[in-house]
Structures are given as C-alpha cells and as structure tokens.
Amino acid sequence: MTPGPGEVKQVRENEAQAEAAGDARAVIVRPSRETDVEAMLAIYRHHIRRGIEQDVGENGAPQPDELRDRRKNLRDTRFPHLVATLHGEVLGYAYGVLFRKRPAYRYTVKHSIYVHQAQLGRGLGRLLLGELIDACAAAGFRQMIGYIDADNTPSLALHQKFGFSRVGYLPGVAYRYGRWADSIMVQRSLGPGTTTSPPRSMR
DSSP: OOOOTSSSOOOTTBOOOOOOOOOOOOOOEEEGGGGGGGHHHHHHHHHHHOOOOHHHHHTTTTHHHHHHHHHHHHHHOOOOEEEEETTTEEEEEEEEESOOGGGGGGGGEEEEEEEEEETTTTTTTHHEEEEEEEEHHHOOEEEEEEETTTOOOHHHHHHTTOOOOOEEEEEEEEEEEEEEEEEEEEEEOOOTTTTOOOOOOOO
C-alpha cells in the first residue's frame, strides 16, 4: 500500500505549535531525524524501566541501533514517525506501525506515543496524537488502533477527545509495578474510514 513520492503529505516543521503550561515558547511537531534517536531512546528507556526493571533489567529496552533501524524502516515505508521539540530538544515522539502484517490489514495502523517524564501533563501528548492522526490519514490508512493501560486515565480521556472508542478489554495481559495490569483497546476511523474502498493504486 506504499504511496508514490509526493502522495503523502509531510508534516511541516512549523505546522503544529502550542504553548507548554505557563510557557509561551512554541513546541514544534516534525518528522523525526537520525539525530533524534538518542533522545527518543532515553525517553523510551525511562518508561520501560519504571515498570519492569525489577523483572527484566535492561533486556526490555532497545539499543540505539535497534531504535535507529526501526525508525528508518518506518520512514522508508512511509509510516509517520514524529517528534515534539522545544528549541531543538526532543520532548516526546509518536509513530505508527501495521496493526497486523497480513495484507488484509494493510490499511490499519497501531500507534505509540512517548513523552519525556518531566513534560507530562503539558499537552504534548495531545499535540503528537493530533499530528499522528493527520499524518496516518494522509498516508492512506483507514483505521487507527491503540492499547492503553487501564489505569492510565489521562491517556484514555485524551483518546476519547480525539474520537477513539473503547473496543476491547484485555485483563491481566501485562506485568509491571509488581502486579498484573489490564489494557484497553481503542480505535477510530481515519479519513473516509470504511465508507469507501481504498484507491486502486493502493490495493
């Protein structure tokens, strides 16, 4: 389903701007770059280690080359991979991957968002999610899926504001913070959703 050159709208670096809480300096959402990898890795490692370090140590966190390769593979196949920055500092990132690898699912994307622990609650997740939705729709995807910790009330509320519906409940699928955790599956349509067939050029 890979569109040809020029068929996917790139996220302009000055397209998304917002004010961090009590701060008039603009946050910019743009496509990620090779130079962003180390900062993204630091953000990811913090979130992963917080819940499972006592169980798996560092085995659960990717190494720089792994994250760099993942990012390159996504960009090469036109999957959006975005970062939120302030004066060049990466404060968070978001990306989409195929929901499932079988060809029938090629119009459905699964998304992930990570925000620096010191920047939580400042609207960065809202910025990244909004831009990711637009970028995935422009790339031709028709559905977006997310998995959210059942205790993550802010994230659940944010996704609801962006039109996501709760479509599944997965009890006890994760083990972190020394206990079993539930996940909630959310979904929303992109672009025309299921109201039209995909263009022949993308089938």
